[in-house]
Amino acid sequence: MAEANAGLGARAATLAILAAIMEEGQTMATVLANKNGALKGVGPQDRARAQRLALQVIRLLEPVDRLLEPHLRKAPPLAVMNILRLAVTELHDGSAAHGVVNAAVELARKGQKTTHMAGLINAVLRKIPAGAPLPGPAQMMPRWLRQPLVHAYGRDVVSAIETLQAKAPPLDITPRGDTLPEGTALPTGSIRLSEPGQVSALPGFATGDWWVQDAAAALAAPLLAAKAGEKILDLCAAPGGKTLQLAAAGAHVTALDISAPRMEKLRDNLTRTRLQAKLVVADALHWQPETLFDAVLLDAPCSATGTIRRHPELPFLKDGSELAELTALQSQLIDRALMFLKPGGRLVFCTCSLLPEEGEAQLSAALARHPGLTVQRPDLPGIDPAWITPEGGLRLRPDYWADIGGMDGFFMASLIRA
Template identity: 40%
Template sequence: MSRPPARGGDQGRPQNRGSNRGSAQRRHATSHKPSNRPQGEDRYPEVGVQARLVAGILLNAALEKRTGLDEEMAKSPARDLSPADRAFARACAMGALRRLGEIDQILGKRLKALPGLPTMTILRIAVAQMLVLETPSFAAVSTAVKLAERDNKTRPYKNLINAVLRGIDRDGFGVTKPEANLPEWLAARWLANYGDEALKGLAEATRFEPPTDISVKPSADRAALAQALEANILEGGTLRTDRRGDVAQWPHFEDGDWWVQDAAAAIPARLLDVQPGQTALDLCAAPGGKTLQLAASGASVVAVDRSESRLKRLRQNFERTRLHAEVVAIPAEDWEDDRQFDAVLLDAPCSATGTYRRNPEALRAARPADIAKLADVQHRLLDVAAQKVKVGGKLVYCVCSLEREEGETQMIAFLRRNTGFKTVAAEPASVGAPLEALTKEGWLRILPGQWEEKGSLDGFFIALLERTA
């Protein structure tokens, strides 16, 4: 299932260390030497320096706000790079984001005082190349020094940059622990909520770029697609591949039989188990991964979302897959429609702390105050969703958050104020969830770090309810 990693940037660049080795050993502490293949520095042209400059811009944009990296990718100077250098710059910034805590520890051991952000950025990007992309050290060091020379703010520090990076090359990274990659306040919450062992798995999951997961229409030939996409078939039916890059170029994309969707994100719609001819409502639908699943099962689907721009992507996804849904662009609370449905899915807006494997910036963007605000929104949306379920119908509530306020606490409060609903205990094996995800209440609490040997999955809270009155 392994395929050679895409080469980004200049020669010999990113050796993508993937994440999804079949037998992932828990490599809890890192202590190894940077790689240093003997090649001449002169072979690395100036454009390599520009790609590293862009990597620093992307990193700082992501640290500033959640959508920062993608916004910068669409602008100059990132936009002006060759496709290979853009891919390199992105891989470098993502690697730095994933392992920022470890990188800062490695640097902290060699710096008496932390330099200003421009110098620190050059150092972080250089260490990310050595630690994550396995760039030859001499190339990471020489391009860092060249970058420093370009700017008045960093030029005085070029000898320091050179000495620090050469020291790391000589002595190795030292021991670092993945817990360093978690913001302290989140690590403290997760330790309190899930315990020490789970925290280790959550931290380890920061280190690796996840595999690509794919959902397949029930009518398609799953085994043939798995072969074409060099994928394994996970329990539940998700295809998992080490492929990366532009999925539009992958086999059978235009046929519309598959779409990219994390293995955990595919579980909520599976739990609803809608049947052909049933009616289903997806109340926070865009960009539509779960709506596609409902429609592909043969249900008659209504997709509601407040964001017209996100619904544009949903419509494109439906067009490509040749599926159908009635689409309504409106805040769910304002939707005046008295239909009730056999199945209602509420994938509510949330802090998204469970998605850091794919979006490492989610860890930096989350704020405690946002969790409280989002919990209020979820509370309101849950009450709207409840009204839309027929008696005897089902409701799935899910969030890609690891925070109890958005999951378990929300569900306890909902069941207290909506006595006409009861939990239907999930059966993890039948929907492709790890067995350890099942809570005593019958809900699923999926943590990145579960299924580590299969390449892990995103964090989710998922509850299946039935309306009894």
């Protein structure tokens, strides 16, 4: 029962978030950051509930719409549809039918665009029992994304990924100190929390004994194998999960990112964890270092299609049109990163993308562009050898570890400069 206690305030805030995402094309991050936006005046508890509920509505949008379709003679306005979607999502998650339907009708009555359809909402919802199974199998991803993924991994894998994407993901942390919240140790060293609640209230957060980082994302820094005293460049570093890992390994880290606001988050993370790094706000394509580095970690900007579990709104806000620009930028950043390395230095290139053009194809192209560049095959505790690609990259998919909640999709490769 995800949000059995959600009151009218949290539900109204959920609808405001959905409107901001679906009508205005805002990401969840933008909605949360905008003090004068959809969540203006909403208290912290309702805000957290609304965020979770809105994410769940978006995760289940496609099968919920299919469940609703036979009960609707024609598609109602978006505001009405979202009230229905929210209610069906809550019913599916096991909330009591009486409370859910009453709340939906009440919300409809309060809304200017929805008040005339309160009766319809009531009638439709009365036909849908609590805990009603959703129609499946769901094809949740839009065509621009699903098609290349089916081509790369096959239909069964894509369906497995979609099944994972329909569930709220677990929360993983990277441990550093001794004060850790209760959780399950994963084979790769991360700790998985099942019922985290408010993260900042958990033991060890304030003292910087750990930080939130998906288990897949947490593998890039170990792949770079930073040693104490090495000079490491974290290129595209903010908000800094990987910077923290590199600094915790005792390396002298320079963290660079083009975004000043994101770098402020990195600074906060360093302060909380009492770790150190030199921070540079600059465009990696123009910046020139004073000296060369032993290793570079390049976590390049990408489609973020590996993180849809956490950001289910992404496929609805994007259409794939930015891919050509992103892949060109990734190639340029790889070439740049290699220029910043001492001879024999290491580069880890990674993207949180499921699309081979942002991963496997980037690796092949970099090897073709740079004769003498070699791949170091991943040798990390807890990784399955089947995750290693023929060229020696590491392909991580949301359906890996499916029985314990999956992982983000990532591609990473460790390269050695001639």
